[in-house]
Structure formats: structure tokens, C-alpha cells
Amino acid sequence: MHVLCVDPDVGSLEDTRVELSRRLPGATLYTAPDGERALETLATEPITCVVSDYDLPDGSGIDLLERVREGHVTLPFLLFTGAGSEAVAAEAIAAGVTGYVVDDGTEGRYAKLAERIAEATGGTVADATPAVGDERRAVSEADAPDAVCPRRLTALHEATTGLIAADTEAEVANVAVEAASEIHGLAASTVYLYDADANAIEPVASTGAAENLSGGPPTYGPGDSIVWRVFERGEPEAIGNVPEDPDVFDPETPIRSQLTVPLAGHGALVVGSHEPGTFDDEDVAFGRILADSAVAALDQVSSREDLTRQNERLDRFVGVVSHDVRNPLAVAKGRLDLARAELDREGIEVDHLGDVDYALDRIETLVGDLLRLARDGAAPTDPEAVSLAALVDHCRAAVDTDGATLVAATDRSIRADTGRVRQAFENAVRNAIEHADGDVVVTVGELADGTGFYLEDDGPGIPADDRDRVFDAGYSTTRNGSGFGLRIVEQVVEAHGWTVRVEESTAGGARFEVSGVELVD
Structure with missing residues (x-):
């Protein structure tokens, strides 16, 4: 065992060297005051483990870790520092550190550091005995080299994959409890989720060991447990003696240590141990990382469920507009035509019927735009190459140009849904014509810059103060405008994953720039 200790504090560095020499029989200890000296030692000595402080004169311990990994991918690297907090631990773990031990000034810190070095290298600790209890994994020479942190990182990776694939809250919770047990080497884990109707956090998924504890995990209400406290405060807690905690739910619980990590308003993740003082800062950091992944998965499930409900409401709306509005509208237009015919036969002229006809046409236009607005939000399913010049030609035929001139200044094509991008171009061209008479x-x-295309005109333009509003549904500055034309343009653009912004054209008119577009020849 060849251990390199890196610390700019000479006194602290010597203390670490002496204490590790006592606890690691047969180990050879090397020292370095900074990252550069550490790298020099690595280049000349057969180092089997690096122990570094976080604050170094030439960077951080994480910086040193990254440089070490460039040439020694699997070399165990432990952070032994009093600097920072859980945030530092989380940063270290995310960077791939093998272990994290807090230099808290207590006598036990060197023993813990020696144990972590032994775990990482397969060595032994003088007078060390495995942790007592039937849950926590005891460190053995067979288990040590690739266990602990590598095992935890593997479990986190697998959990992330499972969480991404989860479709329901229950699936997320099941993945999380299994991962928590694997990461912490403990059998009893539970995920609690908040029920707003009951104003309580309820167990949704538990390991078998947790189910067998005192009749299984209970439901917690406000202020009656450690779990609720963590849920409410939003900060993880590692409790070393659960029965003595003032918020313990059951003083007779066989659980002595408990790690509780909040799930950002969704609930909490709980891991328990029969032994006191089981959890350290590294456990908290790993718990926080797992919880963050679970929260992201729960947010994704919630968003998917919200979207499903929204689509169901949208489908009902489209049905109502398509049938319950269009049918009476058709009847009204038909009756109007009959009334006009009868009045013509009688030789009677009624001027206000023209207003009725205009109003019905406006309703029909609004209904059509609303239906397009409702249907154009989904992502395109079959994009293809569409010529920009062909889109201009299409607008010449589909839009009443009323003397307007349409020009294609490019021969490039874009990859898009033809039908929907045609609708967007029609609306944009129609908008320009309406505002310029x-x-x-x-x-x-x-x-x-080659990132997309533009559509601009030489009309009156759009005032700078109104440019953020032109895409709002219902916003229009003309009598005949529905207020949905440009909203449909933006919706089609967003559905393709593009972005659109409004600028002033070179002629002082309006210019719509669409970027993030795949251009093809």
C-alpha cells in the first residue's frame, strides 16, 4: 500500500502521515504540499491511493482529481478535508472521487480515513473490526477494491436509467428505494410521497426489510415525525440516535440511525439502520444525488400527466368547436342566404344583412383559426425537405395577395412538416398584407449566419413595445384580424424545435427571424 497525502498545511500533513502509518500496517506514506508536487510524485512512485485536502495552493482537490484521472483512471482518490459541506461532497462524488471523509478535528477521523483507504485498496486496518449489524456491508479484502464508492456510483447510474424510464410515481418510488438500499448497503428504505388532499406523506414504496419493521412504514402528518420535519424544511438529515430525537414518531423503534432526504415537495426518501451513528457526510451526499434524480423523474411524470389531462381537455374543446359551433354556424349562414333570396324576390333591400354576413364570416374564420391553434402544437411526425421558394409559390396561390409582391431570395430548403409550415407561411404573409393594406x-x-430563415416586409412595421405581444393569442391591431394568425406561426415554429423573434426589416417593416432550423440544399 503506497499512499500519497496532499495538504498545504505542514502540521496537518504530518499528523495525517503519522496517524495513517499507525493504522495501516506495512503502508508507505508519501506527502506533497500542492497539486504539482503530487503529480510529480505520481510520476515517479508506485502510488496506490491518493488522499487530498480540498483547498490547495494551485487549485482544488477536485482539480487535482481530474488531472490524476487523466493518467490514472482507476487510482483510488479520497478527499479528506474540513472545507465546504455537503455541496463539496456532492461535487466530489459527481467528479468521481472514491471516497469523502470530513476532517472534523475528532479523534475518529483518522480511523475513518484509514478504513476508507483500506476499502479502496484491499488492505487492512490495524485493530479494525467490521461494523456490527446484519444490514451494513462489512468490508473484506474480497469486497473492498471495487465495492463502496464504485458500487455506489454503479447503483446511481443504474437508478438514473430506471428513473428516466419510469412512467408513474410508483415506478419512480420503487426504483429509488432499491437504489437507496444498494447505495448505502442497508436493507430498510422507503419513499414517502405527499398527498395534498390528506395533508400527509404516505409510504408509496418500501423494501421488504422496511415493511417488516414494526408493522411497516406509517403515514405521517404535520409535525409528528423526523420525516415530516425533513419534508417541511427541505434539507437532508442524518440522525445518529433516532429514539432520542425530539420528533421521533415511535420511541420504541428498532431503527437507531436514519438518513432522511427531501424530494423537493414531492415527499422524502428514508434509509434506516439498526446501528447508531451509521451515516456520514458521504452518505448524505449520495442520498442527495439520488434524491435529485428521483425529483427530476417525479417532475417528468407530473408534467406528462398534466400534458395528458391538457390534451384530453383540448380534444374535448376541438370536438365542441368542430360540431357544436360549426353546425349552428352553417345553419345560420344557410338561413341568411334563404332570407336574402326571399327579400330579393320581394324587391326589398336590407342593408344590415351585410353586417350579419360579415359577422358570420368572422365567426367561421375564428373557428378555423382556433382549430388550427389547437392542432398545431404537437411535434411533427414526418418532416421532409421543403423548398422556401416553393413555400412562397404556395402563398401566392393560397393567400389573397391583393396586389402584394412575394419574393423568394434563396433556393435553400428546410426540413419540416410541409402542411404545417405552409400554414405558418400563409399566416405570416397574410399578416403582412393586412397591416399594409x-x-x-x-x-x-x-x-x-446559416441558422435559419427570415420573412420580412416593407410595410409599417411593428412598434418595439408591441413585438413581445404579437404572438399572444387574441392580439390584433386590425379589424379583420382574428388575433390567432401569428400565434399559430409561433406554435408551428416551437413544435419544430425552432425559435422565432421579431425585428425591424431593412425597409422599416416587420422581420420575423426563425433560427435553429435544419437547412438543406
Whole structure:
């Protein structure tokens, strides 16, 4: 065992060297005051483990870890520091540190450090005995080299994969409890989720060992448990003596140590041990990382469920608009035509019928735009190459140009859903024509940086204060505008994963720039 200790404090460095020499029989101890000296030692000596402080004169311990990993991918690297907190531990673990031990000034810190070095290298600790208890994994020479931190990181990776694939809260909870037990080497784990209706956190998933404890995990209400306290405060807690905690739910519980990690308003993750003082800062850091992954998965499930409900409401809305509005509208237009015919036969002229006809046409336009707005939000399923010039030609035929001039200033194509991008171009061109009373030149071209295309006109333009509002549903500055045309444009753009912004054109008109587009020849 060849251990390199890195610490800029000479006194602390010597204490570490002496204490580790006592606890690691046969070990050879090397020292370095900074990262550069440490790398020099690594280049000349057969180092089998590095122990470093966090604060170094030439960077941090994490910086040194990254440099060590460049040439020694599997070399055990432990952080032994009094600097920082759980955030430092989380940073270290995320960077791939083998272990994290807090230099808290207590006598036991060197014993713990020696145990971690032995775990990482397969060595032995003088006068050391395995942890008591039937849950925690005892460190043996067979288990040590690739156990502990590598095992934890593997469990975190597998958990992340499972959490991403989870479709329900229950699936997320089941993955999380299994991962927690594997990461911490303990059998009893439970995920609690908050029930707003009951104002309680309820056990959703538990390992078998947790189910067998005192009749299984209970439901907790406000202020009656450690779990609720952590849930409410939003900070993880490692309790070393559970029965003596003022918020213990059951003073007779066989659990002596408990790690409780909040799930950001969703609930809490709990891991328990029959032995006191089981959890350290590294346990908390790993618990926090697992909890963050579980929270992301729960948020994803919640968003998916919200989207499903929203789509169901949208489908009902589309059904109502398509049938319950369009059918009476068709009847009204038909009756209007009959009334006009009868009045013509009688030789009677009624001027206000034209207003009725206009109003019905406006309703029909609004209904059509609303239906397009409702249907154009989904991502395109079959994008293909669409010529920008062809889109301009399409608008010449599909839009009442009313004397407007449409120009294609590019021969490039974009990869898009043809039908929906045509609708977006129609709306954008129609918007330009309506605001310029028809006498306008509309030009479509490629952005100078090659990231997309633009559509601009030489009309009156859009005031700077209104440019953030033009895409709002219902916003219009013309009498005939529905207020949905540009909202549909933005929705089609977003559905393709593009972005759109409004600028002033070179002629002082409006310019719509769409970026993030795949351009093809």
C-alpha cells in the first residue's frame, strides 16, 4: 500500500502521515504540499491511493482529481478535508472521487480515513473490526477494491436509467428505494410521497426489510415525525440516535440511525439502520444525488400527466368547436342566404344583412383559426425537405395577395412538416398584407449566419413595445384580424424545435427571424 497525502498545511500533513502509518500496517506514506508536487510524485512512485485536502495552493482537490484521472483512471482518490459541506461532497462524488471523509478535528477521523483507504485498496486496518449489524456491508479484502464508492456510483447510474424510464410515481418510488438500499448497503428504505388532499406523506414504496419493521412504514402528518420535519424544511438529515430525537414518531423503534432526504415537495426518501451513528457526510451526499434524480423523474411524470389531462381537455374543446359551433354556424349562414333570396324576390333591400354576413364570416374564420391553434402544437411526425421558394409559390396561390409582391431570395430548403409550415407561411404573409393594406413586398430568405430563415416586409412595421405581444393569442391591431394568425406561426415554429423573434426589416417593416432550423440544399 503506497499512499500519497496532499495538504498545504505542514502540521496537518504530518499528523495525517503519522496517524495513517499507525493504522495501516506495512503502508508507505508519501506527502506533497500542492497539486504539482503530487503529480510529480505520481510520476515517479508506485502510488496506490491518493488522499487530498480540498483547498490547495494551485487549485482544488477536485482539480487535482481530474488531472490524476487523466493518467490514472482507476487510482483510488479520497478527499479528506474540513472545507465546504455537503455541496463539496456532492461535487466530489459527481467528479468521481472514491471516497469523502470530513476532517472534523475528532479523534475518529483518522480511523475513518484509514478504513476508507483500506476499502479502496484491499488492505487492512490495524485493530479494525467490521461494523456490527446484519444490514451494513462489512468490508473484506474480497469486497473492498471495487465495492463502496464504485458500487455506489454503479447503483446511481443504474437508478438514473430506471428513473428516466419510469412512467408513474410508483415506478419512480420503487426504483429509488432499491437504489437507496444498494447505495448505502442497508436493507430498510422507503419513499414517502405527499398527498395534498390528506395533508400527509404516505409510504408509496418500501423494501421488504422496511415493511417488516414494526408493522411497516406509517403515514405521517404535520409535525409528528423526523420525516415530516425533513419534508417541511427541505434539507437532508442524518440522525445518529433516532429514539432520542425530539420528533421521533415511535420511541420504541428498532431503527437507531436514519438518513432522511427531501424530494423537493414531492415527499422524502428514508434509509434506516439498526446501528447508531451509521451515516456520514458521504452518505448524505449520495442520498442527495439520488434524491435529485428521483425529483427530476417525479417532475417528468407530473408534467406528462398534466400534458395528458391538457390534451384530453383540448380534444374535448376541438370536438365542441368542430360540431357544436360549426353546425349552428352553417345553419345560420344557410338561413341568411334563404332570407336574402326571399327579400330579393320581394324587391326589398336590407342593408344590415351585410353586417350579419360579415359577422358570420368572422365567426367561421375564428373557428378555423382556433382549430388550427389547437392542432398545431404537437411535434411533427414526418418532416421532409421543403423548398422556401416553393413555400412562397404556395402563398401566392393560397393567400389573397391583393396586389402584394412575394419574393423568394434563396433556393435553400428546410426540413419540416410541409402542411404545417405552409400554414405558418400563409399566416405570416397574410399578416403582412393586412397591416399594409395589400401594397407590400414580402421577402423570404436565409439568415446570414446559416441558422435559419427570415420573412420580412416593407410595410409599417411593428412598434418595439408591441413585438413581445404579437404572438399572444387574441392580439390584433386590425379589424379583420382574428388575433390567432401569428400565434399559430409561433406554435408551428416551437413544435419544430425552432425559435422565432421579431425585428425591424431593412425597409422599416416587420422581420420575423426563425433560427435553429435544419437547412438543406
